[in-house]
Every structure is written in structure tokens, then in C-alpha cells.
Amino acid sequence: MSELNQQMAARYKNNFLKEIEEQAEMGEWVKMCMQCGVCSGSCPTHFHPGWEHPPQEIFMMIRAGKREEVLTSPSMWMCTSCYNCYVRCPRKLPITHIMHGIAEYAYRLGLAPKMQPTLHLSQTFWNNCIKTGRVNEVRLTQSLYFKDGFMAGIKKGLEMKDVALGLIKAKRLNILEALGFGHKCKDVQGIHRMLAKARELEAKRKGAKAQAA
């Protein structure tokens, strides 16, 4: 268990709904759900085996205080952001955003399922692009291809080689990025300062929310 996770679990004791309301982005909407089921019925990924709990069930589990089950669930990560539920919810809950909010909170606490594909992609993409302010495409593809081992990576790379060559020809991909060269922002230090400030503001806002409640 991460330190933050222990802190939060202690702070909110048995009130998981309150924890989600204060700590997860858009979490304050959860209590508005009336359990009609239109979101689940409209969800195109609900046939997928990884979609263990549909949104209305996640909301009910939050209210029922099933902290561990919700935060470790891969369900929120299955959301494809198609916005069908968001558009059709009779109570106008921003369901897509709530799903992302809960997923992000679970990640922050270190409870999100390890190597879940969506999580892995988001994490790799983010870490890659904040370094220079621009995505290093070669390194990003590398880390995705080799996620399941060396041989699998080689195989995937060979499969995609024609696409890669085409991209290089069209100057959409710089092979030197593999060595750390390639495009980046003019003011890399500035980007880092901006991100640090954003993190500070977010922490402040969450702290204020928790105190006000």
C-alpha cells in the first residue's frame, strides 16, 4: 500500500463516497445517479470481458463503500470515451469524465491494475511527452512494442516496418529520436515549471475541498 493510499483510507475511514467526491475529478456527481441503467445499456464496450462493472454499478459500489473493489478494478480503464453515456444520462452526469476521474485517483493511490493496456499507454505517453514537451515517437513505439518481452517487440516491429518506412520517407518520423535527438519545445525548462505549478494548484484545490467538507 502506498503512503497516500494509507493516508486517504485513514482520513475517510468508512466514507468512500465522500472520499471520491473530494479527491476524484468530477466525483461530486456520483451521488446524483438514480440507477436507471441507460449508461450501461448504451456502453459499446460492455460486451468486453474486461468491463467487469458498468458505470451504474461502479457508482453503487462507491455508495456501498466498496473502496478496494472499485479502486483496483480495471473497469474504468476500459472506457473508450465514446461519450454515449454522457449524452444519454437522464440526470446529465458527466459519466465519461467521472470514469476518468476515478481511474486517475486509483492510479495516484497506486491501486490501479499493473500493466493494464490503457493505463500503460497513458503512463508511457505522459512520461515521454513531458520530458521535452514533444512526443518522442521512436521511443514511445519502442516501449509499447517491447512491453510484452523482447521477442514480441521484434515481431511487432517487423509487422509495422512498412508503415515506419513510409513515415520516415514522408519526414513524419525522425529515426535519430532513438538517440535522444529530434523535435522538442523551445523552452523545456518553462514546460517543467508550468507542470510543477499545475500540480501545486491541483493539490491546493483538493486540500481546500477536503477542508471545506
Added chain:
Amino acid sequence: MTSVVATNQTILVVGGGIAGMTAALEAAETGKRVVLVEKNPWLGGRTAQLYRYFPKMCHPTCGLEINLRRLKANPNVQVLTLAEVTGISGQKGDYTVTVRLKPRYVNEKCTACGDCAQAVATEIPDAFNYGLGKVKAAYLPHSMAYPMRYVLDPAIIGTPEAEAARAACKYGAIDLDQKEEVVSLKAGAIIWATGWRPYDAAKITPYRYGEFPNVITNVEFERLADPHGPTGGRILRPSDGREAKNIAFIQCAGSRDENHLRHCSRFCCMGSLKQTHYVQEKYGDEGKSTIYYIDIRAIDRFEDFYAKVRANPNVTFIKSKVARISQDKDGNPVCWGVNTEGYKRYANTHDLVVLAVGMEPEVKGVDIPAEVMSDSSGFIMADPLNGAIFGAGCATNALDVNRAVQSATAAALRAVQVVNQIARAEA
């Protein structure tokens, strides 16, 4: 020219449904002069279009009969049909109202013998049956219409058919020279009882109403079950005329939905529970009803009614709002969704789907030609700024017949108080 006798001690009632009729009669029976204005060629409104009432399962014709008798016995009420209010000016105790009267082309000599309908071939959609089926362009709106007189549809006016209808009438009741007219009248107080309309189900796009013939609304289902309806009381599918024995009822079709109607329409749960009785009554154990619901709102004493339907093994309750409807190759509608009890997916095939559509106030989007306050759903709110214009029945809230009558009586009492004040001031 229609003559209307009215002074500033007259009460004008707009709308001749159950609420308008009640308000008019309650006021008239205290000795006040009342003018009742109705848009249709007949009185009774949407109540007359029901097959049965809940919770006693009696026929609306009974309740209407009582009101019509009271009306016929009371000289204080003047009824104007085919009439619409187009303008209101003045203030509390002194209103001037303009009313547009459309021609009926049939005068009071009509005996409702039906010879004119025999002489006419043109057919028009049957408005009384919500467009399920057709009627001749010379028609009696329904078997209990008041006034009991035929109507000629404007579609045939000026054609040889209208002349044929006139020639067929033995009583000289058809008057093709009638023209639209506008009359002006005085009123001390106005009761606005224009009622409701079913929410337009075609706006709930995933339910494909209007596209799939076997997806119908609750008001249409009332007409299918009624022996005076288009199918003679047999519950037949619109697509192939086959008997529908496995029927789904979808609750909150439009209601309790920020994208459609914000409010709970209150009557639709009881309406669907009532309609399961129709299925049971027609088919016995062969008739199966399935109610898809968010939660059943059988308010106060109706809980008993709900418990009895629950106990019926031929009625299944599924706690889920259907997400979408598709159609299989035989034209059967299929309901898709997730059951909240267990969170399991379902795709259930039915013979017929009935959408329990909600109530939209008839005043919504229509300008009442005066300053009147309304809430976020468009219902009239009681407010001192309304002066002596009082809402009654479903123009003020989503109500069942019983509560609409209570609301109408309350409005009549308020209007009577205004008129009494004027009478005292002038005495």
C-alpha cells in the same frame, strides 16, 4: 353570428377536458355565469380518450356522463366548441378576451343520424384515436361526444362531397355558409385548463417510435384496448394485425430525463400497471406483460393496486430503463439494456412495446395571450402576478384525473372569490 352573454362577473374557462368541465360546473353551480371554451368539436378532453380509470378500473364514460348531465341541467354555462382564445387584455376583474370560432358546418338541428357520413367518401386520420385508423370527413368525433353533433372537416368544404352531405341531410342541419368568426367577451376571472399532451416519443431516438410500427405509446394502447377504438378492443400489432400477447411497458419514456421532460409525470406508472390488467383481461394466462422501470411511483393509496399487479404471475418487473430498441426479422421489437438488479445484460423480444410517455403541458411553447408565470417544465405556477388568471388541472402540474378534478375545484373557488368581490363593489 354567435352571441355570447358575458360581463365582468363572468368566469371564462379555457379548455373543456375533465378539469375545465369541473371548474366550469363548480363555478356555475354557485350561481356564477360561465363561458367554457374548447378547441375540439367535443368536450371531455384526454379523459374521454381513456379506456378505463385506475384504480377502480371503471370507464371514463361514467364520470363524463355525470358531468355532462350537470352541464345540460345548468343554464349558467355557455359552451363554445371549436374555439380558441387569441387575446386577453385588461386586469383582474375586468378582462376582455377575443375568441376565434372555427365553423363546424353543422348546426343544432343535427340528430347524429349519420346520413351525411354515408354520402361522403373522403377519409381523414381519426384524431380521437390518436391517428390509429381513419374516419369519414363528415364524422361524429366519438360515441359520447358533446355536443352530440356531426362535424364536417374543412378538407371537403367547397367540393361536391360537401354538397352531397348537405343533400343527404333530412333535417337541414348542414350549413356550408358558416364562416370563421372572432368574438370578444368580458370576464372577471379566467381559469386556464388547457391540459396536457403526450410527450413526442419520436424525440427519444433510441426507442425508434414512428420507425418501428410495433413501438406505440401508452395513449395509443388505451385506444387499442377500448371496444370503441380502431380495433374494436382487440390488442393487435400495427405491423401485421397479429394479436400482441407478450407486451413490454417502458416507464419514464421522456419523463425524469433532463434531455426530455424534467419532471416525473406521476400518472404513467399507474397507467402501465392499469394496462397490464387489459392484457390479463383479454388473454388470461396467455397474456404476458413486462414492465421496465426505474422505480414504481404508485403514490399514496395506489400502493395496494401495485401490490396486486406485483402478485400477478403474468406480469414481470425488470428494474432497468431500456437503453435501446431494435427490431428482428419478423418485426418483433427487442429491448436492450442492463438489469440494475444484478447488472446483467438483456435483449428481450416482445410482440409489442408500449412507451409510457409523460405529460407535457399543452401551454408549453404556446403563448398564453397574457402574462402568466410558469415553472421550468412549462406548467402554470400560482403567482400574484397572474392576476385573476388561475391554472387548473394538468396545465398546472402532471396530475391524474382525480387530482386534476381537485385542482379544478380549487381554481373555481378562487375565480368565484374574484367575481364576488366585483359584485360587492358594484352593488
